Amino acid sequence: MPVPAPYRLAPVGSDRLDDVLRLDVWAFPTDHSVEQLRGVPSPLTWSRAYGVGRPEDGTDLAGFHATYPLRAYPVPGAEVACGWLTWVGVHPNHRRRGILRSMIEFHFEDCIANGEAISALTASEPPIYGRFGYGMASTTLSLSLARRAALRPVAGSDALDIDIVEWDAGIHGPIVAEIHQSYARVPEGLGRPGWATRETPELRTAREADPPLTRDGRESLRLLLVRDGDGRPVAFATFRRTVAWERGGPEGTVHVREAVALAPAAAHRLWSTLLDLDLTTRVKAGIVAVDDPIVSLIVDIRAATADYQDHTWVRILDLPRALAERRYAGEVDVVLEVSDGMLPANAGRWRVRADAWQHAGVTRTDAEPDLVLDIRELGAAHLGSTSLAGLALAGLVEVRSPDKLASAAAAWSWPVAAAANWIF
């Protein structure tokens, strides 16, 4: 669908930041003014930012979206180019006229032109993106733990040094960026699919800033660093504390923004420190991988409150390339029949053949299909955490050759759960 008349889609440069922010405060309600928001570093890559307007009647921006051009996005066994869709907004005066649909169609073309075989995003509302072929590819936990919750012991934890300081982007930014990036390849090089890092300079500057505006009344950002015997940083957590002085005593909460450890002892040291900060009664961590070490280290998992949510949605844009770019956790030889209502080049029958832990050969075929599914389900399975067998149980994958389901589901899976630990 082209952009509905009389609207037009055009690139938006950084000189139009105010227009973008004016639209933004309508699309995402906030009590911050455009003047205040102007002072917050923008994470956008402006060369991939686009607006929809009606130039002839002076409408500023009716719609906006941008793409982060990720070039090392982790998928099972590989790092690939991914066009990360972001900052999607349509002004309430212009909603439900097809502006989002036309922006998505443009985004797909733009990604393909930029060599990105997949697009991904985090959704403000989960029901929005499935219709465009995005599948829910990772879920993450939100954890609430009582102070001093017991952890199973890990050898070497006590020997590690800790340092708790106020966050200083100039000093700590590079240290944290290195740990965060290295974590995409643990454990033992297997890698965590979906672990998006702050690849662009704008994303990194925006992530490392701590403007008072974004603190929600909490203290400025704090950093906990764990160092090994040689002084090398091996884990970090960023957090903010709050405390309420109740009749029964102080009731404080540690709001963990990120907690990332490169080794088991470092994870133990990190979490046991967070779990015993003075004047606090609770530790809350909003985005944690479902197989994060903390989940296995807690002695009494029922004493923790765990809630899970969708995180990353993946859209396969160039099927043969996307399926060839990742690796497979088992030998597979399967014919898929794929439907794709928006990108017809993906539709039809594809033979996918791979040896265990290798890339796949992906070719068109006339052979009878073993599995029949929509591109949305293939996107959901792409990071290895949404099982093709689970989707078949839900009736979302039609199984024509029952003997092929097990090998396909095993091959598409990955030993480490897909996750990212931030929203961007």
Ligand SMILES: CC(=O)SCCNC(=O)CCNC(=O)[C@H](O)C(C)(C)COP(=O)(O)OP(=O)(O)OC[C@H]1O[C@@H](n2cnc3c(N)ncnc32)[C@H](O)[C@@H]1OP(=O)(O)O
């Ligand atoms: C990746 C990100 O940036 S997530 C952020 C998304 N942005 C927001 O949530 C901000 C607030 N919301 C908005 O700005 C707008 O309502 C948008 C962007 C969600 C939708 O924009 P619109 O231009 O109104 O959408 P458009 O008219 O193209 O609708 C396309 C389809 O999506 C559906 N749709 C749109 N918004 C929603 C929603 N919030 N929930 C469910 N369905 C929706 C429409 O009903 C339509 O369905 P159809 O194809 O079956 O007819």
